Structure formats: structure tokens, C-alpha cells
Amino acid sequence: MLLVMKPGTLYEEIERVSLEIREYGLVAEICKGQHKTVIGLIGDTAEIDPKQVQNISQFIEQVIRVKKPFKRASLEFRYGEYSEVVVATPNGDVTFGQNHPLVVVAGPCSVENEEMIIETAQVVKASGAQFLRGGAYKPRTSPYAFQGHGESALDLLAKAREATGLGIITELMDAAELDLVAEVADVIQIGARNMQNFSLLKKVGATGKPILLKRGLSATIEDWLMSAEYILAAGNPNVILCERGIRTFDRQYTRNTLDLSAIPVLRSLTHLPIMVDPSHATGKSEFVSTMSMASIASGTDSLMIEVHPNPAKALSDGPQSLTLPAFEELMQDIASLAKFCGRWSSNHHLAVKPKFANLPVTARV
Incomplete structure (x- = not known):
């Protein structure tokens, strides 16, 4: 289960929500993305009512159930943001x-x-x-x-x-x-x-x-x-x-x-x-x-x-x-x-020979 916090939510409120979640016997993991902060609830959430969790804070924007067996590895766990x-x-x-x-x-x-x-x-x-x-x-x-x-x-x-x-x-x-x-x-x-x-x-x-x-x-x-x-x-x-x-x-x-x-x-x-x-x-x-x-x-x-x-x-x-x-x-x-493909950096030591630069668009596809 994921708690998606509203943009601009203070860290103190996120911490408070995380502490309250632990009273349900769950582990709360905070994932701060570029656009959203998500709190991942790890444990048995099958019997937990999402509406009850939603009422913990007015700053909870959405409660999402992660149905996949891999929770932390799922794309949902980071609310669609890729990790690095x-x-x-x-x-x-x-x-x-x-x-x-x-x-x-x-x-x-x-x-x-x-x-x-x-x-x-x-x-x-x-x-x-x-x-x-x-x-x-x-x-x-x-x-x-x-x-x-x-x-x-x-x-x-x-x-x-x-x-x-x-x-x-x-x-x-x-x-x-x-x-x-x-x-x-x-x-x-x-x-x-x-x-x-x-x-x-x-x-x-x-x-x-x-x-x-x-x-x-x-x-x-x-x-x-x-x-x-x-x-x-x-x-x-x-x-x-x-x-x-x-x-x-x-x-x-x-x-x-x-x-x-x-x-x-x-x-x-x-x-x-x-x-x-x-x-x-x-x-x-x-x-x-x-x-x-x-x-x-x-x-x-x-x-x-x-x-x-x-x-x-x-x-x-x-x-x-x-x-x-x-x-x-x-x-x-x-x-x-x-x-x-936009996947090369000037930090690479190798000088790039523009092999594909002069190809017509149809030939590049």
C-alpha cells in the first residue's frame, strides 16, 4: 500500500504520518521523488481499509494498493518515477x-x-x-x-x-x-x-x-x-x-x-x-x-x-x-x-564519430 502525499507537504507531517502508520504493525518507507513524496507501507495490509488510512492526514492525496508481489521493486512504489x-x-x-x-x-x-x-x-x-x-x-x-x-x-x-x-x-x-x-x-x-x-x-x-x-x-x-x-x-x-x-x-x-x-x-x-x-x-x-x-x-x-x-x-x-x-x-x-538516442555524455572519453547524423529520417528508424 502506498500513501501519496500532496505536493508541498512538510517533512514533519510526513514523519508524523509514518509514525502513526507503524501503530498498524507496518513498516513505513519514505520515498521522496522529483515531483511526489510517497510513503510505502510494508507488511500485511489486506485487512486495512484505505479510507481509514486516508483519514490519518489531510495531506494524503491518494492511497494505492500495490497488487504485485514485488512491492519495493515495483514502479508503483516510486509513483511512476524511475530510480537511479x-x-x-x-x-x-x-x-x-x-x-x-x-x-x-x-x-x-x-x-x-x-x-x-x-x-x-x-x-x-x-x-x-x-x-x-x-x-x-x-x-x-x-x-x-x-x-x-x-x-x-x-x-x-x-x-x-x-x-x-x-x-x-x-x-x-x-x-x-x-x-x-x-x-x-x-x-x-x-x-x-x-x-x-x-x-x-x-x-x-x-x-x-x-x-x-x-x-x-x-x-x-x-x-x-x-x-x-x-x-x-x-x-x-x-x-x-x-x-x-x-x-x-x-x-x-x-x-x-x-x-x-x-x-x-x-x-x-x-x-x-x-x-x-x-x-x-x-x-x-x-x-x-x-x-x-x-x-x-x-x-x-x-x-x-x-x-x-x-x-x-x-x-x-x-x-x-x-x-x-x-x-x-x-x-x-x-x-x-x-x-x-540521447544516451551519450560528453563525460565519455571517446570522441563520437557521427555515424548516423547524415542518414535520412526514414533510414534512422
Whole structure:
């Protein structure tokens, strides 16, 4: 249930209403948007009469029932306003959200050695990326596959951040490593296989750190949003959703199926920022560029792209990784399209080549 307060309501009155609501055995969460202030009522509201709640204050404009099972993640919870996740990096704050420039995250699947991660970080920064991705702990289908270098890889990510100023995104697999990962990561990634590891979601929710929540391999959109709800319910509003492909019938030609329809669907359901990972979705480097562009056209707020100096010798996910020159070329295309869509910023380091500027209107559509 949501209480929409009238414009100009004093904060003291909002606080008073919140305290009175708690007498119903509910948790009151104040969400101050750009145009409206909303008080979210968390708990069992089934037996509560909206008219009775309306009478608490003359400054309550509207009482709305949120029927979706995901309450805090719902777009209604913020009265139709999209949230943003601001991440502090050595190069300055970066904001994920619908009304902000596209954020590009790039790097190898796994951190292999210092030379490789530093070289990759320098190239992706020069190409316009704001974050470096790299796995220190790797969940693998086979117990015999490379599992990552663990703590030593975190040290290398810290060196890459020091050398380039890029933000760091890396995956957390086990709560036992939470403190180690949180010390290095600017954004903690929860991978597809841990999307419904609810005890882990509660723990990362308690950190307050920005969390990147990847969609599970066979998860419905509602499953995914309910997992986000666990993090939000633990008191952490900084959640970014990442579509990385789901399992469908055909696995011969692509690794997974990239669900681009999830982007507009999520826009209608949740206020949370959206990222797309075309590398894991397709599993083949030759399709990454096309699906990156399609993701931008579909309205994604961010892209995560796997890049490796020598994909043929990568310890994990080489076939889906772009070479450094291929990434540089892709970023020129991304910059042109993102600028055309109003999702590029002068703060990006890459100079934009106006690839689409001279096209006739009919050709741009």
C-alpha cells in the first residue's frame, strides 16, 4: 500500500504520518521523488481499509494498493518515477538509470594475470567504458574448469582500478568472501546461478553496496524481481538488473537466448535500472556487436561486454570475448547510436564519430 502525499507537504507531517502508520504493525518507507513524496507501507495490509488510512492526514492525496508481489521493486512504489543508482569511482560518480547516459562495463570473464588485466583496463577506459568487469571467483558448470584466482585476483582488480580510475564490478559467489569482495568492488555482482540464493541476497542487501543482479538461467521476470525484492527489503535500494540471456529450446547456435523484450517489460513493472550482457547471452563474439546495438535501441541503461587481449587463449569464455581492437570499433558504433538516442555524455572519453547524423529520417528508424 502506498500513501501519496500532496505536493508541498512538510517533512514533519510526513514523519508524523509514518509514525502513526507503524501503530498498524507496518513498516513505513519514505520515498521522496522529483515531483511526489510517497510513503510505502510494508507488511500485511489486506485487512486495512484505505479510507481509514486516508483519514490519518489531510495531506494524503491518494492511497494505492500495490497488487504485485514485488512491492519495493515495483514502479508503483516510486509513483511512476524511475530510480537511479549512483556509484562512486576514482574517476567520479557514475549514474545508472533511464534518464542518464549509457554506462559501459567491459573486461574479461576471469582475471588471469596482472599484465592482462591492466592492459585490458587501459584499452576499455580509452575506448569509453566506465567500469572494468573481471571474475575473481567463477561459478563453472564443471568442477574441473578454471574457477578463478580468488583473493589474488581481487588484488589485481584493485591495481587495475588504481592504474585507470575505472570502477570495478566483480562477482560474489559465497558469503564467506563478502568482506573481501566488498573491499575491492564498487558494484557487487550476483550471478545467474545465485539469483535465488536468498540468504546471500539478504547479506548483500545489508551492505548497502550497489548490487548487480543477473537474471537466472531459467528465471521468469517475476522470479527475478522477487529476488531484487530481497535485496531491497534488506534496506539496500541500489540494485541494477542485468539481462544475460535465458535458456530456451535452441542452444546450438547461441549460448542462450537474449530476451530483449525484457527491457520494455521491466520498464512497465519496475523503477530499477537495467543492464544487458550480450556476451553471455549469445556466447559468440560475432553476435555481440549486433545485440549490443539492439539493446541500446531497446532502451537499456547499461551494457556489459566481455573483452580479452587474446580470446583464443582465455581461461574462460573465450569464444564470446571481443578482442581489444574489436571492442574499440564497437565503442565507436555504440557512441554514435547512443548519441542519436540521447544516451551519450560528453563525460565519455571517446570522441563520437557521427555515424548516423547524415542518414535520412526514414533510414534512422
